[in-house]
Amino acid sequence: PTNNFSPRIGVAWDITGDGKNVLRLGGGLFWDKFLMESGFRAYGISRPIIDIAQLTVNTGVGAGQLAGYVYNVSPLPAFPTTPLSTLPFNANVSVTILDPSIQNPYNIQEHVGYTRALTSNTTISTDFTHILGQHETRSQEVNPLEGPWDPNQGTVPTGTRRYSQAFNTAFPGEPNRLGSVTMYMTNNLSKYDELATQIVHHGNRVSLQASYTLMYARAYGGIISGALGGSQAPKAAGNQDLPFVPQEWGPAAIDERHRVVLSAVINLPMGFQVSPIMQAASARPYNAVQGQDLNKDGLNIDFWIDPSKPGNATSTCGCVNPPAGTQVGINALRGTPTFNFDTRITKTFKFSERMSLGLFAELYNLTNRANFGNYYVGNSRAGNFRQPFSY
Numbered sequence: 001p002t003n004n005f006s007p008r009i010g011v012a013w014d015i016t017g018d019g020k021n022v023l024r025l026g027g028g029l030f031w032d033k034f035l036m037e038s039g040f041r042a043y044g045i046s047r048p049i050i051d052i053a054q055l056t057v058n059t060g061v062g063a064g065q066l067a068g069y070v071y072n073v074s075p076l077p078a079f080p081t082t083p084l085s086t087l088p089f090n091a092n093v094s095v096t097i098l099d100p101s102i103q104n105p106y107n108i109q110e111h112v113g114y115t116r117a118l119t120s121n122t123t124i125s126t127d128f129t130h131i132l133g134q135h136e137t138r139s140q141e142v143n144p145l146e147g148p149w150d151p152n153q154g155t156v157p158t159g160t161r162r163y164s165q166a167f168n169t170a171f172p173g174e175p176n177r178l179g180s181v182t183m184y185m186t187n188n189l190s191k192y193d194e195l196a197t198q199i200v201h202h203g204n205r206v207s208l209q210a211s212y213t214l215m216y217a218r219a220y221g222g223i224i225s226g227a228l229g230g231s232q233a234p235k236a237a238g239n240q241d242l243p244f245v246p247q248e249w250g251p252a253a254i255d256e257r258h259r260v261v262l263s264a265v266i267n268l269p270m271g272f273q274v275s276p277i278m279q280a281a282s283a284r285p286y287n288a289v290q291g292q293d294l295n296k297d298g299l300n301i302d303f304w305i306d307p308s309k310p311g312n313a314t315s316t317c318g319c320v321n322p323p324a325g326t327q328v329g330i331n332a333l334r335g336t337p338t339f340n341f342d343t344r345i346t347k348t349f350k351f352s353e354r355m356s357l358g359l360f361a362e363l364y365n366l367t368n369r370a371n372f373g374n375y376y377v378g379n380s381r382a383g384n385f386r387q388p389f390s391y
Contacts, residue, residue, distance in 0.1 A: 004031045004104060024113040024127075032105040032136070032225050054079055092179040095143075099185040105225065107133045107190075122201040133190035138221050138234045140243060141299055143181035149295035149318025150241060159296070180298070184228045187243075190219035190252065205267050213259040217252040220244060222287060222331040224252045235287060235330060238302050238317050239295070247303065250285075250330035253374065257282040271350065276343040283338075284374040285331035291381030294319035303327050304380045333386065335374035341366045 008028025015021040056077045058064035065077065113127035143163050146156040156162055167178040198211040217224060220243065221234025237243035263277040288304035295302060295318045302317055304327070311326030319327075346360040365371075372388035379385060 004106075005029075006031055006106075020117040022115045024111070024115070026111040027109055030107050030109060032107060032133075093174075093177045094179045095181040097181065097183050099183055099187070102184070102186050103135055105133065105136045105186055105188075107131050107225070121203060122199070124197070124199045126195070126197045129192075129194045129196075131190075131192040133188070133192070133219070133224055135186040136188035136190055136219070136224070136234070137184065137186055137226055137228050138188040138243065139228060139236055140183050140185055141180060141236060141240045141297075142183045143178065144240050145296060145298035147296045147318070148320070149239060149297055152241070161298075188220050188226075188234060189244075190217070190224040192217045192224060192252075207265040209261075209263045211259075211261045215256060215259075217255040218249060219252040220248050220330075222250060222252055222285070224254065236299065236301055240297065240299070247327070247329040250332070253284060253286070253331065255331070256284050271348040273346040273348070274343060275346070276341070278341045279338070280340075281338045283334040283336050285334050286374040286376050286378050287331050288328055288333045288378045288380065288386075291379040294322055296320050303329060304332070304378070306332075333376065333378065335376050335388070336372050338371040338373055339367065339369050340364075340371060 006029050008026070008030075010026035011024070013023045013025075015023055054077075056065040058066050068074065069077075108131070110130045111127065113125060115123055115125040117123050143161050144150075145158075146153050146160055146162055147158045156165065161167075161176075161178060163181070164176060164178055168175045171177070192215070194213060194215040196211060196213045198209070201208045219234065221236070223232065223234040226232050226234045237245075237248050239245070242248075259279070259281040261277070261279050264275065266274045266276075268274060289300075290302045290304050291300070293300045293302065294305075302319070305319075305323050305325040306328055307323065307325040309326035310324070312322075312324075317327055342362070342364045343366065344360055344362045346358055348356055348358045350356040370388075371391060373391070375390040376386060376388050377384050
């Protein structure tokens with residue numbers, strides 16, 4: 001695009017004129033990168049792309065279609081060179097399209113900071129940053145299975161795709177072939193607020209640095225500046241027609257309420273130096289799903305119904321005979337806080353004013369803590385629900 005104008009401004013004010021009190025103000029508009037290479041490829045040509053998947057297998061060792069195939073040596077198996085004129089028997093047409101109004105995501109940033117020099121060696125600073133994400137990415141199923149969950153169901157029979165009748169009318173020889181239709185959109189919104197305070201001291205023998213960060217991160221679909229696919233994509237809405245209800249707005253995956261970092265560089269006798277660093281942070285959220293299609297729309301992404309909280313999930317998701325309990329929202333569960341203590345020990349051998357040799361050892365996670373973060377299983381039907389699966 002040639003119209004992605006990105007104005008920015010920054011001001012620093014030496015309040016007392018002696019460099020000891022500085023106020024900083026800044027803001028601007030910043031364009032995000034659009035993580036959708038295949039989308040741009042499809043968007044930049046005049047005709048649609050048809051992806052044809054072909055599976056070639058061996059029926060046994062040295063037998064089958066790839067019996068003599070040597071990886072990276074043999075030529076690839078033959079594949080169709082002309083578009084198919086008819087669909088394979090019982091094939092289902094799954095479509096991926098881009099919203100006609102798609103545009104580049106951007107965010108608006110506002111910042112204010114203050115630094116105070118307590119002594120010639122020690123400073124303290126506080127910075128507040130607000131970021132509003134606009135037109136961020138999110139996908140939507142626009143051809144779900146119709147049912148009572150949709151107040152505008154109309155004449156489409158329950159259990160039938162929304163556009164099945166129109167497709168069958170347009171292609172009478174291919175009845176009921178139209179399946180999932182995923183539309184990639186840039187209509188998402190996010191907010192990020194951070195208050196960070198830092199103290200720095202530089203001494204001859206010891207240098208210290210301490211920081212504390214308080215932050216809030218919110219987004220529809222639970223991801224800020226996400227991709228359109230994979231684990232880094234915002235979650236699709238439980239009700240495909242209501243992507244911006246309060247239940248879809250919640251903590252983003254990076255929502256880490258508190259973070260404390262302490263570090264030092266300590267110069268010891270005999271050329272030794274020790275550099276420890278300690279980091280502690282609040283638990284980040286993860287998403288919880290029921291693990292079954294509660295509203296029968298063809299998507300197995302409905303939020304978890306917490307049985308420990310009395311309620312009726314029918315009103316929140318249009319569920320069909322839901323279990324008792326209250327349906328949670330996006331990223332409703334939290335993992336575990338993280339704590340990490342590392343250090344580096346350096347021994348310097350000085351041979352002359354111009355030549356020295358440093359040997360160092362780096363030691364990680366000295367407390368041997370398992371930091372699972374928010375890598376927790378969010379499927380309530382899994383045997384290890386709410387249990388960690390990675391670090």
